[in-house]
Amino acid sequence: MSGSSSFKLVALVKLVVAVACGGLVVALMLFPVIGGAGIAAKSGAKMVADVATNFNAQTPTTVSTVLAVDGSVLTSYYNQYRTPIPLDQMGTWIPKAIVAIEDKRFYEHNGFDTTGMIRALAQNVLSGGVSQGGSTLTQQLVKNTLLYQASTQAEQQAAVEQTIGRKLREAKIAIELEKELSKDQILEKYLNLMNMGQGAYGVRAAAITYFGVEPSDLALEQAALLAGLVQTPTKFNPFNNPKDAKKRRDIVLSAMISTGVLSAAEGEEAMKKPIVLNPGAKPGRSCSEAPSQGGFFCDYLWTYLTKTLGIPPAVLKEDGLTIKTTFQPSFQEAATNGILGVGEALAKDAGVFGLADERLAMMDVLDATNGNILALAMNKRFGNDPNDISQTVVNYPSLPGKGAGSTYKIFPAVTALAQGVGINFVTGANAPYTSKKFKDGLKPYVVSNAGKYADNLPLWKALYQSANTYFVGLEDHIGSMDPIVDVATAMGLWAPGDTAIADQVKAQQQASFTLGPGSANPLRLAVAYATLANRGTRCEPVPVLDILGPDGQPLVDPKTKAPYFTPGTNCTPNAIPPGVADTINDILLKDVMPGHAGQTGRRAYTGDGRQIAGKTGTAQGNESYAFIGYTPQVVASVMAYGLHREAMPGLPGAEEGFGGGYPATMWRLAMENILGSYPMVNFPPADPKVAAGNTAKNPVNCVGKTPAQCKSALAKAGLTAADSGVPVDNKSVPAGRVGAQSPAVGQPVAPGAVVTYSISTGKPSNGQPCAEGQDPATTGCTP
Structure with missing residues (x-):
């Protein structure tokens, strides 16, 4: 034996005496003798006094669970797979196995095992290295807690550095911890904390990872294997090193025999059993794994939590939260199947909107x-598999895409009704129509209709039948795009603070905005229409019901001292007048419910008598299309468009x-x-005052007058005259004079409304359909 070893053995003898006399402080007085001259200047008592013991015993980095409305798990957030459970749920064997192999005097010492420390020091001196650590379970708990709580590399290094200072701090903290917690509480924390390999931390994660069972169901030999992993999880991993794993398991069983936990017969019987693994599934933490096709919701949720609410990702992944979401798995499946079902149901071609198709179709469902x-x-x-064209990580249902067409016509309609024009307001903007106020670049803005429409439609009919020219004429009457854009903003077409498009439309006075050619977000469209369904109250979209911390209380932002999320704070009453919303809803019922000529959304009707309102939209060139349908309880926005510039497919037989x-x-x-999950509830009726508006009966009869006389008379009445440009046959009126007008005398008009007149040819009508204002008795037209 070398002289150095002899000197250290002498020091150990002194240490044994010191321990017997004074415990930790006296023993540590001799640490400098063993540890070297570097700390010899300090006494053991001074060393102990200088050690800080600030310590948070909370188990770090636990799994956060994200739940659907039905209580099923949508996804999980975690850096370490750890799901703490109480000691009484860990079964019989795993606590006993851990104590036997890691700290057999656990229930005897006060956190620092002087006997074990002396034994370990002696062995280390004799071996010339570090072959035994001598740390108690409590000390291991302290060291690993500090390691897993470390937020910097320096903190991680400090938690594991091989120094007397680190050991001293662990020992002092361990002793203090045992004054605060019972032995069972410390053991519970230890068993919930430790790295047990294969990405599993704590006994519950390990039991599921290796054997697919709860800890309480572990057999003796299984529990012994898990206990053996704590020392070196990689070396004893049974998946990769089954021989070493079995040797280590049997060492644990031997320790259990030597401590009296097992009889020799029980231990030997367990040693005969082979290792049989039955790995269970870890909690899914990728949105591509979300059940019920919920990946897009899962992705949106993460963005909402981290960006909108500002919850740090580390909090979500480490603090063991319970996040209750608004996700309805059955609704998600119904929406997905509704999209995919159109191929088989209508075109007998599953590829029309199939998973591998380059045409995109999406549906957003909101509680209105x-x-x-x-x-x-x-x-x-x-998903993000580059070799699978049926996958994408672009969240199309919540992002702007292509145009949504005539679904935007609600915005000038709401604006006009709020200004008091009434549902019978006639613009006189017949096809083709040239705007009186707005331009397309340097040219006048000219618009036509997709299909044939009767001239001089009232607002209610023009809205559900979707006449383009009417709404450009309505914009002329309103006089500026500003109030229309303000209504769209108030209804939620854009997220709060997102003013880019609104500012552009106002700055350029883009009359085309009303016809929806620009990029539309299906989620924001659903919000805008939900404002109608909700009688003028706008609610910002939310994917969560509650966010709870590990204590079961709402998660609080430490900066503001307020919960990150408070239910019910996302709605704004009277974003538009309730009576206006009711009146628009009453009109849009005609687009879906049976019995209304010229309706465009009849295929959305479910046939059960339930009231459904809605609006169709088709962008220019048919490159994209949409349908937004709703009841008083739920709204769903459907959009579809291609990745390339091409007309979208029509129903069989349609070009x-x-x-x-x-x-x-699809809707x-x-x-x-x-x-079927909702009771049948009807919309409130149209508001009579809103429907009537501030209209009065047209006092001017232009028929028989010259155009100049007509213009003059209408101007005096506060109305505007416009030549339809289309002559009308009327034998009772000389050629060159007004042969018909719309609205006719006595019909409702709003202040400033356009009255359109047509010049007579002086010829008999010969049974042609009567223009508005023509008398069948005098002209011969057919009513």
């Missing part, structure tokens, strides 16, 4: 009464696609399986 997002569906799966085709049908197929 509170903004809860119930489903975000599309015809692709959420081009429109919003009333595939989109309306119906989904809602046939969703609306």
